[in-house]
Amino acid sequence: MGQWWQSTEDKDGNIQQRLAGDxxxxxxxxxxxxxxxxxxxENDFLGGxxxxxxxxxxxxxxxxxxDPGELSDQLEKALRSDRLSEQLRKHLTKVQADITENDNNYILYAKLKQR
Structure with a gap:
């Protein structure tokens, strides 16, 4: 589909734009x-x-x-990556095994760093 500019207006009438699309x-x-x-x-913990x-x-x-399902899917994708250390791979496997679909949502809180 590509990308396009999406425009919205805030309560004061200011136009806000963001690039939307794939x-x-x-x-x-x-x-x-x-x-x-x-x-x-990018999340280093999930393999970038x-x-x-x-x-x-x-x-x-x-x-x-x-959502627990979203987190489990992201962990599964990360575990398929070859960018993980063996120690991190073991930890993510354990975390994924502990997730059930009846869990509450998970909050990810991380410190940002610059490359």
Whole structure:
């Protein structure tokens, strides 16, 4: 399908745009200099998997909420990756084994770092 600009209007009538489509892009703007840059969030714990839809990006931390099925799917995908250390692979296997579909949602809270 590709990408397109999605426009919305906030309660004050300001137009907000974001790039939408198959490869979503997020950007951040420095309020002082008004310079911006695109960014992507990758989870080292899940083998470099890109994370979408953060609940919050605050004070250098990332927070999101995942359904047990979603988390299990992400763990399964990460375990197929060859980018994991053996120790991390064992830990993720144990975490995945402990997840049941009747669990409450899981909150992922992680510190952000720059490459």
């Amino acid at each position: 490869a979503p892009a997020y950007y951040i703007v420095d309020k002082q200099t008004l310079k911006g840059a695109f960014y992507a969030i 998997e890109r994370l979408e839809n953060p609940l919050a990006l605050e004070d250098g931390c990332y927070t999101t909420c995942l």
